[in-house]
Amino acid sequence: MSYMLMKDAMCVVIICVFSAVQEVRLVCVDVASNTEATVGGVMNLTCIYCMKQEEISAETKVDWFYTGSLFCCILLYLKMKDAEMYWKGRLTWIGSKDLQDISISIVNVSANDFGTYECEVSRFFEFDSFKHSTTKKITIELKVKMQGKMLVTKLFWFLFTSIISMQWKSVGTRTVWLPTLFKINNFLCSKKVSHTNLIEFLFTI
Incomplete structure (x- = not known):
């Protein structure tokens, strides 16, 4: 866990590294995330990166970034467990086991949760001694409204x-x-x- 203080912005970094062969679903549909949340509700931030046939045995690395308007702190951890400080008890992993769906959810949305969320997914795999990697970035501009x-x-x-x-x-x-x-x-x-x-x-x- 490491923290970095900055001024006039909040940046959250969520890093997950997964390796070994995953059980891949037969069907994967790439859908866009909702961008409007309600105070007190639950907001699912959707991030989907469908695998190609050659990527089935790839090592997957997922980074979630957040930039908002509050005082800044960076949270860094290796597993999708509750975050500390501002996000404690409110951030959960709702993705799939095969890591094609790497979405997260914000519980009890706050009026200050608006801002830019970015999901960055990298896959590293080896095919016939040839090493290759692919990366996909998804940006979600979240707006928060009151009930x-x-x-x-x-x-x-x-x-x-x-x-x-x-x-x-x-x-x-x-x-x-x-x-x-x-x-x-x-x-x-x-x-x-x-x-x-x-x-x-x-x-x-």
Whole structure:
């Protein structure tokens, strides 16, 4: 385990080295990862690198990198177990035994988990005394949104208490603000709202 402190960024390095012959699945489908997570939920970061016939007996090395907006620390370990510090208890391996699927999962997603995740897979194999290697990199730009209920609670009550605390001088003021307040509440309750959706909506009222 080693740690490196940097400023204004967080970089996580997850390194796994696997060797020996793996049991290869007959079917491998390369699919893209989801890029939007919800606070408090589970986010699967999908990384798939299908093997060719000549790569069945290859040694596989997997590196996961993360760059975010928090203070920086680098976590380095050799097995897919719980990470230390910021990621402790939240990072799990969900890949396959044959290492064609080398995905990881973030449990209890935090608002600060947004950023760039990169999966780098390298395979080293020998065929008729000929040594060869292949590498594939997959980049995931993760966005994190709040749950609709959380936005309702925070925004609705902020607006409600702000309006109540205002010194209304006429009935006309109440007539304008109260319908607007309930309009916002109905919008937030109708669906899961991202920050972008919310900003666009506020400009329409």
